[in-house]
Amino acid sequence: MNAAKPIVSGHARTRTPSRRTALRTALASLGTLSLAGCDKLSNNEGFVNVLKSAERLSHGAHRIVAGRKAMAQEFSQADVAAHFKGNGTLVPADPEYHVAMQNGFKDWALEVGGLVDKPLSFSLAELRAMPSRTQITRHDCVEGWSSIGKWKGVQLAHLLQMAQPKPNAKFVVFRCADSMDGPPVGGRDSRYYESVDLDDAYHVQTLIAYDLNDKPLPVNNGAPLRVRIERQLGYKHAKYVTKIELVESFADIRDGKGGYWEDNGYEWYAGI
Numbered sequence: 001m002n003a004a005k006p007i008v009s010g011h012a013r014t015r016t017p018s019r020r021t022a023l024r025t026a027l028a029s030l031g032t033l034s035l036a037g038c039d040k041l042s043n044n045e046g047f048v049n050v051l052k053s054a055e056r057l058s059h060g061a062h063r064i065v066a067g068r069k070a071m072a073q074e075f076s077q078a079d080v081a082a083h084f085k086g087n088g089t090l091v092p093a094d095p096e097y098h099v100a101m102q103n104g105f106k107d108w109a110l111e112v113g114g115l116v117d118k119p120l121s122f123s124l125a126e127l128r129a130m131p132s133r134t135q136i137t138r139h140d141c142v143e144g145w146s147s148i149g150k151w152k153g154v155q156l157a158h159l160l161q162m163a164q165p166k167p168n169a170k171f172v173v174f175r176c177a178d179s180m181d182g183p184p185v186g187g188r189d190s191r192y193y194e195s196v197d198l199d200d201a202y203h204v205q206t207l208i209a210y211d212l213n214d215k216p217l218p219v220n221n222g223a224p225l226r227v228r229i230e231r232q233l234g235y236k237h238a239k240y241v242t243k244i245e246l247v248e249s250f251a252d253i254r255d256g257k258g259g260y261w262e263d264n265g266y267e268w269y270a271g272i
């Protein structure tokens with residue numbers, strides 16, 4: 001992610017028509033409105049303005065139409081790209097990360113904390129000993145490229161079941177090791193972070209991945225652990241993950257938008 005500002009508006013514009021169709025289908029399938037009713041609704045200026053605010057709509061419409069449990073497409077071994085592209089941070093400059101990298105990540109720990117009954121910490125060996133899932137999926141970056149890769153990791157659901165989120169936990173925040181804006185200036189933390197709701201957190205294909213294409217994750221792609229959130233765009237897939245934090249709201253975290261790129265104008269819900 002080299003460009004300072006994402007092309008958010010162009011992106012939203014290209015996605016609006018399918019969302020509009022999706023919403024109309026959803027309204028019709030709810031049985032509360034006939035298609036004619038939907039047409040009337042979509043000719044109503046106020047309602048069309050609601051449609052135009054794609055961000056607020058997309059989360060709900062996606063939920064109704066596709067069902068949040070629907071699977072992202074999985075591919076076959078023959079589809080796997082020879083080289084999975086790296087993007088954003090490729091080698092974190094942070095000194096702590098460098099020490100960990102030089103140690104072959106043998107002391108890396110993944111914490112699970114925040115609103116949980118049992119705060120936990122896992123070593124890579126512990127994670128690798130857990131039941132795993134392998135999936136071949138297509139990664140779509142908002143910058144306009146895609147790569148198909150084979151991921152292996154622990155389902156986030158498995159870790160959450162162990163940590164036991166409290167009833168008021170609504171989101172999972174992923175904390176990462178890489179500072180985006182250089183070394184902390186005046187104590188300002190610019191480390192990458194992301195968040196998802198519990199529907200995505202418990203989704204079958206949501207993994208804490210440690211292997212890419214049958215090998216330990218390369219540093220470029222997030223070694224030693226990165227998230228896969230297959231129903232959403234690339235920037236949701238946090239790399240270099242150090243902590244999974246359950247929260248009721250992310251309003252008090254950094255600029256309050258739920259992620260590093262969200263704080264810089266991206267949509268929080270990046271469904272594909």
Ligand SMILES: Nc1nc2c(c(=O)[nH]1)N[C@H]1C(S)=C(S)[C@@H](COP(=O)(O)O)O[C@H]1N2
Pocket residue numbers: 001084085086087088089140141142176177178192193220221222234235236237238239240
């Ligand atoms: N920690 C961290 N996670 C990150 C990023 C980053 O810069 N730092 N970039 C995001 C973006 S925009 C994309 S497209 C993917 C890129 O993953 P890749 O390097 O494996 O292709 O990681 C996402 N997760």
Ligand SMILES: [Mo]
Pocket residue numbers: 001087140141142143234235
């Ligand atoms: Mo991206």
